[in-house]
Amino acid sequence: MKLFWGLFGIGGALLGGYYQASEPAKQWSVIVSGDTLGYLSPCGCTDPMSGGIRRRASVAKAVQGARLLFLDNGSLTKEIGRQSEMKAETMAEALKSAGVDAINLTSLDAQLGKGSILSVSRLSGEKLVATQVPEGNELNLKRWTVEGPFLIGGFTTKPESLTANLGVSARDLDAAAGEFALQALSMGKTPVVLLEGGQDDARVLARAFPSLRLIVYQTTGDPPLEPLREGDALLVTPGDRGRSILRMSFGTSFTGYQSQSLGPEHPDDPGVSAVYATYLKRVSGSDLLERVPRAKDDAFAGNKSCVSCHAVAGDVWKKSAHSHALETLEKEGHARDPDCVSCHVVGLTSDTGFRSRQITPELTDVGCESCHGPGQAHSLKPTLERMAKVAAKSCMPCHTPENSPRFDYAAYWAKIKH
Numbered sequence: 422m423k424l425f426w427g428l429f430g431i432g433g434a435l436l437g438g439y440y441q442a443s444e445p446a447k448q449w450s451v452i453v454s455g456d457t458l459g460y461l462s463p464c465g466c467t468d469p470m471s472g473g474i475r476r477r478a479s480v481a482k483a484v485q486g487a488r489l490l491f492l493d494n495g496s497l498t499k500e501i502g503r504q505s506e507m508k509a510e511t512m513a514e515a516l517k518s519a520g521v522d523a524i525n526l527t528s529l530d531a532q533l534g535k536g537s538i539l540s541v542s543r544l545s546g547e548k549l550v551a552t553q554v555p556e557g558n559e560l561n562l563k564r565w566t567v568e569g570p571f572l573i574g575g576f577t578t579k580p581e582s583l584t585a586n587l588g589v590s591a592r593d594l595d596a597a598a599g600e601f602a603l604q605a606l607s608m609g610k611t612p613v614v615l616l617e618g619g620q621d622d623a624r625v626l627a628r629a630f631p632s633l634r635l636i637v638y639q640t641t642g643d644p645p646l647e648p649l650r651e652g653d654a655l656l657v658t659p660g661d662r663g664r665s666i667l668r669m670s671f672g673t674s675f676t677g678y679q680s681q682s683l684g685p686e687h688p689d690d691p692g693v694s695a696v697y698a699t700y701l702k703r704v705s706g707s708d709l710l711e712r713v714p715r716a717k718d719d720a721f722a723g724n725k726s727c728v729s730c731h732a733v734a735g736d737v738w739k740k741s742a743h744s745h746a747l748e749t750l751e752k753e754g755h756a757r758d759p760d761c762v763s764c765h766v767v768g769l770t771s772d773t774g775f776r777s778r779q780i781t782p783e784l785t786d787v788g789c790e791s792c793h794g795p796g797q798a799h800s801l802k803p804t805l806e807r808m809a810k811v812a813a814k815s816c817m818p819c820h821t822p823e824n825s826p827r828f829d830y831a832a833y834w835a836k837i838k839h
Contacts, residue, residue: 449569449671450487452480453637455494455525455615457663459508461515461697462753463683464662464761465824471682472664474512475689475697478519480666480681482690490568490671491516494615494637494659495525495575497541498533504709504759506537511700513544515693522568525575525615525637526551528582535560535587550575550615551583553597558589565601570671572610574601576626577617595629602630611635611671620649620656627651635675644680662823698754705757710777713759718771719795723783726800727790734789734839741837743787747778764819767791792816 454477463470481491497512498505509530516524526549531538538560542549551562552574565574576598577583580591598614605612614636616623623638631652640658644665649656655675659667663683670677728735738744746765747756755761756778759769767784768774773795775784790796792815798806813830820828 447569447672448487449490450484451490451492451667451669451671451675452484453492453494453657453659453667453669454663455492455637455659456496456639456661457498457512458496458529458661459498459500459505459760460662460664461508461511461700462755463664465826466820467825467827469685471684472662473683473689474515474519474663475693476683476687477663477666478515478690478693479688480683481519481521487670488569489520490571491519491521492573492613492615492637493521493524494639495527495617496529496639497524499529501532503707504704506533506540507700507703507707509533509537509541510544511696513541514696517544517546517548518692518696519690521545521548523550523566523573523575523615524548525577525617526554526562526583527577527617528579528586529617531583531586533586538587551591552576552601553580553592553594554583554589555592560587560589562589565604567608567610570611571613572601572605572608573613573615574598575615578622579617594626598626598630598633602632606632613637620658623656624649624651627654627656643682646680648678701754701758709759710757710762713763713769715770715772715774718768718773720773720797721768721771721784721790721795722797722800723781723790724767724786724788725783727788727796730800730803731789731839737837737839738789743791743837746787747785764824768795771795787819791819 460472462473481489493516497509524545542560542562549562550566550573552564553576554562554564556564565572576594578594580594583589583591602612611634612632614626614633616626616636616638618638620638620640623636627633627636628651633654636654636656638656638658641661644658644660644667657667657678659665665680665682668679668681669675750756750761750765763769765787766775767788767790775781778785792811793808796808799808816830816833
């Protein structure tokens with residue numbers, strides 16, 4: 422079998438020019454996104470923040486003077502649960518509004534189950550592609566899709582996840598890729614692969630099937646400044662968490678590679694902003710904040726109790742951004758979003774922690790006990806019950822590499838030293 426595909430690959434490479442010969446050359450703009458992982462909006466403590474589906478849509482809709490090929494490499498979300506289902510559905514609507522042509526169905530998306538995938542497929546305009554799933558499947562998933570001179574397929578290195586979570590049979594990657602490459606050759610189309618897999622997986626695939634022309638793979642962090650090449654195939658990745666997109670052109674080949682960060686210079690698209698506003702209403706109406714799992718913990722004293730004795734430290738805190746952290750979320754409409762609130766209040770995952778501004782006003786914002794831990798025992802017996810020393814590890818639960826990539830303990834501590 423490997424020998425057969427190797428021989429086919431050589432032949433495909435020799436016939437590579439056939440893809441462009443069958444259709445008159447036309448200039449296309451190409452946008453590649455993917456691996457949003459549930460980050461629908463810019464998130465973090467770094468200014469300016471990048472990403473978000475509203476900015477992504479504005480970039481796609483601003484394309485002028487050429488046909489647009491808009492590809493998304495899937496992984497709309499990364500976890501299971503009601504909020505993840507809402508995120509995936511919101512992503513599907515947003516991508517449809519932005520004019521997406523194909524969305525790869527990945528193992529992370531499949532874990533949401535049949536019902537969610539049916540909903541995502543419908544809301545996206547039936548743009549999900551799953552080349553390793555046979556035709557006639559009960560989810561009515563496309564094996565590939567045609568857009569102009571392109572044949573676009575969606576692949577995964579984890580087909581067993583599709584089988585286990587969606588109840589559909591999923592073929593081996595090599596077998597499906599071989600059939601896809603032959604299909605592109607027979608149709609005279611340029612084969613484009615959306616791949617749930619890393620750089621090494623993309624290289625192996627390009628070597629096995631030299632007729633492939635573009636492979637979109639996954640990575641963490643930002644996209645490379647330059648694309649990779651393996652034979653005649655261009656290997657590209659948009660990075661993770663939807664912070665960047667890739668832009669290219671296509672006439673008779675893919676050129677003009679550019680990695681573009683979705684910073685605040687890109688306006689929010691009005692249509693997708695409306696979709697996002699609906700998502701926030703759904704999150705709030707589903708009472709997800711009240712359903713956050715809570716662990717038994719020592720009692721909190723509250724910010725006022727701490728400041729009553731530690732006046733100097735309290736003054737430093739009041740002048741810091743920590744003291745109005747919840748207000749920041751309220752202005753953005755995220756005050757009932759569990760993904761955000763946990764790092765803007767005291768003890769959200771504790772049975773004695775924050776419930777709401779009305780019920781537990783003393784635990785709003787990033788308070789003293791966000792870093793020092795529950796302090797009611799100390800407030801009652803300050804000489805007997807000592808508080809733990811605060812160090813860099815106290816900051817790490819919220820100042821993660823993802824949310825605060827430029828976090829430096831010494832520099833940040835200097836701003837709130839007390």
